[in-house]
Amino acid sequence: xxxxxxxxxxxxxxxxxxxxxxxxxxxxxxxxxxxxxxxxxxxxxxxxxxxxxxxxxxxxxxxxxxxxxxxxxxxxxxxxxxxxxxxxxxxxxxxxxxxxxxxxxxxxxxxxxxxxxxxxxxxxxxxxxxxxxxxxxxxxxxxxxxxxxxxxxxxxxxxxxxxxxxxxxxxxxxxxxxxxxxx
Amino acid sequence: xxxxxxxxxxxxxxxxxxxxxxxxxxxxxxxxxxxxxxxxxxxxxxxxxxxxxxxxxxxxxxxxxxxxxxxxxxxxxxxxxxxxxxxxxxxxxxxxxxxxxxxxxxxxxxxxxxxxxxxxxxxxxxxxxxxxxxxxxxxxxxxxxxxxxxxxxxxxxxxxxxxxxxxxxxxxxxxxxxxxxxxxxxxxxxxxxxxxxxxxxxxxxxxxxxxxxxxxxxxxxxx
Numbered sequence: 001x002x003x004x005x006x007x008x009x010x011x012x013x014x015x016x017x018x019x020x021x022x023x024x025x026x027x028x029x030x031x032x033x034x035x036x037x038x039x040x041x042x043x044x045x046x047x048x049x050x051x052x053x054x055x056x057x058x059x060x061x062x063x064x065x066x067x068x069x070x071x072x073x074x075x076x077x078x079x080x081x082x083x084x085x086x087x088x089x090x091x092x093x094x095x096x097x098x099x100x101x102x103x104x105x106x107x108x109x110x111x112x113x114x115x116x117x118x119x120x121x122x123x124x125x126x127x128x129x130x131x132x133x134x135x136x137x138x139x140x141x142x143x144x145x146x147x148x149x150x151x152x153x154x155x156x157x158x159x160x161x162x163x164x165x166x167x168x169x170x171x172x173x174x175x176x177x178x179x180x181x182x183x
Numbered sequence: 184x185x186x187x188x189x190x191x192x193x194x195x196x197x198x199x200x201x202x203x204x205x206x207x208x209x210x211x212x213x214x215x216x217x218x219x220x221x222x223x224x225x226x227x228x229x230x231x232x233x234x235x236x237x238x239x240x241x242x243x244x245x246x247x248x249x250x251x252x253x254x255x256x257x258x259x260x261x262x263x264x265x266x267x268x269x270x271x272x273x274x275x276x277x278x279x280x281x282x283x284x285x286x287x288x289x290x291x292x293x294x295x296x297x298x299x300x301x302x303x304x305x306x307x308x309x310x311x312x313x314x315x316x317x318x319x320x321x322x323x324x325x326x327x328x329x330x331x332x333x334x335x336x337x338x339x340x341x342x343x344x345x346x347x348x349x350x351x352x353x354x355x356x357x358x359x360x361x362x363x364x365x366x367x368x369x370x371x372x373x374x375x376x377x378x379x380x381x382x383x384x385x386x387x388x389x390x391x392x393x394x395x396x397x398x399x400x401x402x403x404x405x406x
Contacts, residue, residue, distance in 0.1 A: 047227070047256045050193040050248070056387035059399040073402040089262045089269075090300055091253075098256035108398070109384045111285075112375060113368045118285045124400050138266075140304075147297045154252040154293050 002183040004035040005078040005128065007071065009085040009096035010135065011041070018135060018169045022084070025177050033180065036074045040095045043067045047098050054105035060123055061105055068102045076106055076124050079183050080164060082131035082176075090144035092134070100155065107158070114157070122160050129164040130156050131179060136168055184344065186211070187220040187240040189233070191247030191258040195225040199318045200246045203280060206333045207244070210340020217344065224257045230264040238268070242276045242347075243307075248318065249283035253294045262301065270306045277302045278310030278349055284319030288358040291316075311349045313339065314358045320383070332357070 004026070008019065026035050046066045053063040062068055075081045083099070085092040092100075106127070107120040132152050134145065149166040156163040164179045188207070192198035204221065211217050220240065222233055224247075237243050247258050254262070279298045281291045295312045302309035321329050335357050342350035363371065374380050388394040 047225075047260075048193055048250065049225075050198070050250075050255075052387075056384065057391045057393065059388070059393055059396045060401045061399075069402070073404075076402045077404045088259075089266045090304060091259060091262065091297060094256050094260035094263050097251075097253065097259040100251045100253075101256050103251065106402075110375070110381050113363075113372045116362060116365065116368050117287060117289070118363070118371070123398065124403055143300060147293075147300060151253050151293050151297070154290075158252060 002033050002080075003078040004033055004180065004183070005071075005074040005081040006035060006037040007075075007081065007083050007096070007099060008037060008039045008041075009083060009093050009099070011086055011093060011095065018084070018133070021173050022133070022176070025173060025180055028177075029180055033183065036078075038071055038074070040099070043071075045071075045095075045098060045102070048101040048104070052109070055109035062102060068099070071099065072103070072106060075103070075128060078128040080131055080179065081128040082133060084133045085135070087134050087136040087138065087140050087144055087148070090140045091148060092132075103159065107160075117157075119158055127159050127161040129161050129179075129183075130159065131164045131176065132166040133176065134166070134168050184217060184242050184347065185240045186217060186242045186244070187222060187236050189222050189224050189243065189245045189261070191224045191245055191255060191261070193225050193250075193255050193257055195223050197322070198248070199282060199321045200248060200280075202322050202329075203282060203315070203318070203336055204246055206336035207246075207280075207340040207343075209333075210337035210342075211344050212340075224261050227257055227260055230261050233261065234264060234268065237265075237275070238272070241274060242278075242310075242343075244278050244280065246280040246282075249281055249285075249291050249294065252290070253297070254281075265305065269304055272305040272307045275305070275307040276310050276347070277305065277307040278343075279312040280315065281312055282315040282318035284317065286316045287360060287362050288314045288316055289361045292361075311351075311354060313349060313354050316359060 044066050045068050046064045083096050085096040108123045110121045111118050112121045145168055153163050165175045167175050188204055190200050190204055192200035247254055283290055291314045298312050299309050339353045388397050
């Protein structure tokens with residue numbers, strides 16, 4: 001059984017078609033895929049305060065008392081974690097970025113060399129593939145999509161994984177469908 | 184020059200970004216007392232009021248640490264608040280300082296592309312992005328250890344005052360090497376096996392009496 005974690009960072013309810021389409025894809029694969037969806041609209045998650053307690057005081061755990069541990073637990077035990085985000089000012093929303101910042105407890109503070117670059121070493125044995133679904137309502141267009149994708153490719157390197165897909169929701173959902181059914 | 188500087192570190196006044204900002208201010212105030220507005224983006228409740236401050240300035244600098252390959256969430260929250268100002272800041276010069284604990288400038292080049300795009304989207308004049316590696320810990324280093332970097336940021340601040348833009352040569356000096364040489368990477372790999380490269384982390388872990396738990400996997404269900 002494969003596991004998928006969906007982190008829905010949509011800020012309002014005006015794009016329910018996408019959420020519905022995603023639900024259809026997930027339900028279609030229900031026989032061999034378990035999925036867990038988190039809706040950031042209903043979650044209490046603080047910004048990372050840069051204290052690094054998760055590295056030097058409570059290894060692997062954030063000291064803030066919010067709902068982030070639920071996300072981390074689901075993510076690190078998944079095979080694929082998908083971020084769904086509106087494009088705001090040419091980038092993912094602050095809500096999604098906030099979640100990305102708080103993924104550092106999943107890594108170890110020690111630094112190693114990977115492909116000639118410095119990166120943090122693994123804390124866990126396996127990391128989920130990452131996926132990105134972007135909703136570009138203001139039409140920031142391809143430049144912004146390319147920048148976001150290149151930054152998430154870097155994030156994937158740091159998270160010891162790969163970016164399985166990055167799509168704009170006004171395209172079709174075939175790529176997501178394919179990635180999910182071929183996990 | 185009506186200058187506003189935004190400290191984009193989640194650590195606020197107690198941050199490496201603050202140290203860099205103070206070095207810049209030393210350089211900016213060498214010639215005359217310039218009015219400088221210094222605002223903190225970790226006060227997210229103030230972001231709306233910061234909009235009028237940026238509109239009232241002719242030059243803005245945004246200084247932040249690299250967080251998971253990009254800007255910290257609090258800085259993105261501020262950029263989101265600027266969305267209504269798209270194509271409306273044509274009188275503004277906008278520059279950035281991005282610093283990270285990694286030694287290579289390359290790590291920050293991806294967010295640099297975004298920052299240039301952002302300045303253009305606001306219709307502001309992009310002054311550039313200053314990238315600084317190995318910044319972690321500068322707030323607790325002795326003044327002799329940070330002397331060179333402080334001097335470079337003093338010069339950068341001064342050039343900003345005199346030339347109204349970042350001096351390209353100083354920006355290059357601050358960035359240093361784009362990537363580690365193969366030799367340096369090999370040396371680092373060898374040294375990391377001895378534990379020397381983890382000295383800072385180990386001393387903190389030991390101080391907090393959790394050294395033995397350093398490889399904890401609290402969320403794993405795979406045994």
